Amino acid sequence: MSGTAVKDWNNLHYALAVARAGTLSGAALELEVSHSTVLRRIDALEKALKTRLFIRHPRGYVPTEAGQILMSAAENMQDQLDLLVGKMQGVDEALHGTLIITTVNTLIPQLMPIVRGFQAENSQVRLHLVADQRHLRLEHGEAHIGIRPGAKPTEPDYVVQPAISLQNTLYASDEYVRECGPLNSRDDLSGHRFIAPIKAYDFIPSLDWIARQVPEEQIVFRCNEFSGFEDAARNGVGIAALHSWCAETRPGLRRMLEPPREWRTNLWLVTHRDMHRTRKVQLFLEWIKRELALLPPEIGVQP
Template identity: 75%
Template sequence: MVKDWNNLHYALAVARAGTLSGAALELEVSHSTVLRRIDALEKALDTRLFHRHARGYVPTEAGRLLMSAAENMQDQLDQLVGRVQGVDEQLSGTLVITTVPNLVPQLMPIMRGFQRQNPQVRLQVVSERRQLRLEHGEAHIGIRPGARPTAPDYVVQAGITMQNTLYASEGYIRECGLMNSLDDIEGHRFISSVEDMPFIPYIDWVSRTVPETQVVFRCNEFGPFEEAARCGVGIAAMHCWSGESNPDLRRMLPPPEGWRTDLWLVTHRDMHRTRKVQLFLDWLKQALAELPPEIGIVS
């Protein structure tokens, strides 16, 4: 019984080359490695596959039968690999994109534009704060804000640096007024996260600066920040891509310098060069480059 199919690959190389040295050159391994593989295969089959001559290796009758079958297997494998690679190169099927929930509304017009141009591609969005594992096939493309992803075998490209600031509704501003600076918090109500997030500058600012009595509403996701601010609950810190696209919200202050968030485009190296992935990445990067600077800065 053949337990290591690589040994058959070595035997086929010997049959084609006629010598151990020729097979070793083709396979880019040592002469002794080829010999060890042939000996292991003959031992596993309990059959001599080659006659050893001074001029080289000649297949026995059993060897010719096995090499013929191996040739057919190799041809079928080559055809299968070609078809599989062809599937990756076809501009069709499903493209799975993962991002955080509060970026979905802003990305949706970009995705719709891509699909309008490429109707045969079905887009699937998985919105989670958790970073999906691209190496396990959970998604093809990740669009992630925050620190640069460092997982091995990931291809990470810079998207934009998103601006962030404070927003409130017109009704809230009529009630409580605008802020003149980040120090001007007296008399204002704020919206924040249920978690301490020192790695997110604007959430950390609320935690460090705003008295607990003025934080009147908390939620576990960033998406509800916008809805709470729109309803006049209080002032919410959010990325300007979201705030500027909502006509019911008004910017309270220019974006503070330290409140920027990097956006990363992430793929796995095994999928990075496929046609669908490259086409969508090009489309996305072009769309991000066209955003006004008050929303994002191209990295």
């Protein structure tokens, strides 16, 4: 087997689970992933090695001769890995090192008190907070914990937990209200100016509503950064759809509409299965869940 034949060593982990369980469904249950994920991993490994590893029978999967050789090597690798993990867990219990957290830039100000509180209680841990609209790849170590608003992440091998459901509604400045008057309902659009993103965000209900319901001539400002919506609204440019967690803590913004239930955005806590049980990750997850549960209902509700 050449050194480049297996690009994703995690595929061996899936193959070993299939060999032990004898079925895709048994391996999927053990690994806590879907049946299709296991099948995809096995197919990818066989394609990379250019050989058949399992004989498919109606009642299960039986390793071929090549599969038996590979499974024996994988067993040895697993034993060595278990020994290494045991040693690393002992290091982890000391609760030191770096914890990398990733989220979107608009949530940084809101998360900062939570992050600071955690660090005050766990001063040995160095925290890195990375703001990026791109979903950093946890499986490559780009981050340890993702705090993601929007659709539920579906990447294989990720552990995804609901954190809170954030309220969203429309906000503008006092100056804007004095100039253009209040917004009485979502049908009361005449005479109002709106702020919108440059590209479509149909997976964010409040922004999708603006894209579908507000006439183009009333959208007077567009921005490619969510933080720009807030700045524009505070400066009287127009009405913006914002997370209430952001807007309610900012001076100079007035709520124009009670938050519609269908505009809520789920906030997810995401980890990779290989890091999920480490002590510092578990401590931070427990900390942020507890802190988010204390938010008032006008900002977020429990999912």
